Amino acid sequence: MFDVAIAGAGPVGLFLACELGLAGCSVLVLEREPDAHSPFKAKPLGLRGLSNASVEAFYRRGMLRELLTASGAPELPAADTEAHEPSPPRAVGHFAGMVLDPAQLDTAALAYRLPSPVPGSMPTYLDAVERVLSERADKLGVEIRRGAAVSAVTQDAESVTLRAGEHEYTARWAVGCDGGRSAVRKAAGFAFVGTEPQFTGYALHATLADPEKLSPGFNLTPTGLVLQPSEGHLAMTDFDGGAFDRSREPTREHLQAVLRRVSGTDVMLSEVHRVSTFTDRAMQTTTYGRGRVLLAGDAAHIHSPLGGQGLNTGIGDAMNLGWKLAATVHGRAPDGLLDTYTSERHPVGARVLDWSRAQVAAMRPDPHSQALQAVVRDLLGTRDGTTYVFQRLSGASIRYDLGSDHPLMGRSAPDFRFEDGTRLGDLMGDGQGVLLDFSADQRLQGPARGFANRIRYAAGAARNDLGLTAVLVRPDGTVIWAGEHAPDAEAFEQAATYWFGAPRA
Structure with a gap:
């Protein structure tokens, strides 16, 4: 029996498989297409845009250089050890086909942004993304079986069985990453609701x-x-x-x-x-999990490709789900951890659907929509309008509600850099959480030992600590605790226990 069976060997299914394989899970990926190659994935039709958040995910797992090479993009520049300000993005994006001017972006409004090797958003091709992820999955021992179209799903309290052709495959958990017409979603009885297409x-x-x-x-x-x-x-x-x-x-x-x-x-x-x-049909499942079956990517939400957010939302799903499902498989997840996948990612998907609907509303060929488009165009020409769109498209506006007023909590962590040049991104390749301790006395080192093999401890002075003394980051890069005064060991331990389980004695 496998720990996890994934239906779909597209970018979302493969990224999730890599996350699970990195955490030591046994993973089977079932893909209906017999051949990984398709002209619709290659140049020119396979062109896709990866958001800053998606590129950051590849960076944090040590796959960015391979992705740049496979995409035909420029190599990463040598690290600028004197850089104190992040570079402005080369492109901001568009809303309903109205392209925005990068010069209008207010970079000062982008909270907690630090210099990083991540080159912002980038164009790529589906076959390049899948090739990089397939090679990584193979190195991690993930088994991929092609020409295996899932047709039935049954589950009980202990396992899930997927039928593909004449074969049945059993796993403790199953995840449908099999696209907008997901067989797993239909067979497992997920409700799929939304709006019908305009175009x-x-x-x-x-x-x-x-x-x-x-x-x-x-x-x-x-x-x-x-x-x-x-x-x-x-x-x-x-x-x-x-x-x-x-x-x-x-x-x-x-x-x-x-x-x-x-x-x-x-x-x-x-x-x-x-x-x-x-x-532009816009549909979403009411939950991302039913029993031992979960959904990610287009299997959980579909919408028009306006804004290029489908692939990026799916990669965000995989990054959020992977470490939580792995902790559940290994029996070390605290109560309710897996439920936070739906509570965190469902609102993100819903916002993307509404973003798509709003663009369609401004594009319709009727007098009302054309009047709306003229107003929107004026607003997008302002610094506030450009900055707002950039934050939505880049993923910078995503913030999970973790019950804290601290503005960094629930956001993607900035790429903090220690004096020796080590960056946060360098510390995340193994898929563990990371505790950054910037305090002079390194007082969190002792409490961190109780979370060994779950949280990596890194201490030292930072080139730019943003006024923080310590930061705790989940494996998906989300900040779950930040200290602004003397590091509070009790507060750290409380946050770590909530997300990673009780410390070992």
Whole structure:
């Protein structure tokens, strides 16, 4: 019997498998597709944008260099030992196709931001992400079986059984990471609720006879959106109520008509190599766990790709769930730990769905939405508007409610750096929690021994401690305790016990 069986070998399923493998769990991944390679994952159709939070997750697990190489991105620069301010992002993003100006970003409003090797958001391709994660999963002993489509799920008080083809696989826990049409979600009886689509979207690899008639990047028009991220790669939305999505094969003639109508030009599609469709249907499960079955990524929430947050939200799910499920498997999780996966991540997913809906509302081809779009465009042109959008898209606005007024609690930890050059990110590769003790007398070293193999202790003076004397960080990078005065051993022990279980004698 495996500790955990995961349905789906996409980025979310593989990232979760790596988290569990890192924690010493036996993991089986079942993937319905027999081949890991697909033209829809490669250049150009596989283009995706990773948010700062997602790139940070790869950095904290020691996979960022491999990801940059696989993505064809520049290598990380040599560490700037004198840097005191983080570099401004090269791009801020867009809202409903309205691109924002990075010069308008108010970096002073980004609380607790420190210099880091993380290059902000970055473009990549699905096949690059999956290749890096597959190689790491293999090194961690994760077993991946392809051509195994899950068709049935049964569970009892002790285990879960997944049926794939003629085979049955049993594990103590199961996680559905098998996409928007998740077989695990349906078989396990999760409620999936939300709103129906407004448009059919198309992603094309095509040849244009006259590409100069379309501007590169976003082309927002009164009838929809055309995006040309690179030559031969097009995406467009047609507000038909989602009628064409997967209902029939889109012909070149149909795509030509949609492209001309939406772009407002007479651009010519001379050849269509590949095409896929999507909608802005926005649905979410009411809970992320039922018994011994959990969901992550698109299996738990779907929405339009506007803003590129689907993949990023899924990676956040995997990072949040992995260490909690591993602690549960090993019998060291405090009561209610696994329940915090739903209580923390469900609100994040709900906000992303509403973010998607808001963009659709501003894009609809009717007078009311066009009037709204004009107002929104003015607001996005302000420093506050640009900063707000950046915080939403980068993940900087995510803050879990941990019952504390301290502004750092529940947020992703800044990349604190000790005087010897060691960064917080360097200390997180093994998937443990980290206690940073900046106090002169290192008084938390003794209490930290009670959490050995769960919390790594690191002490010393920091280049920029942000006025803190100690910081306790969960394995997913979330701050769960911060001391601003003399380190309080009792307060540390209370926070550590709540998240990691009682200390050993």
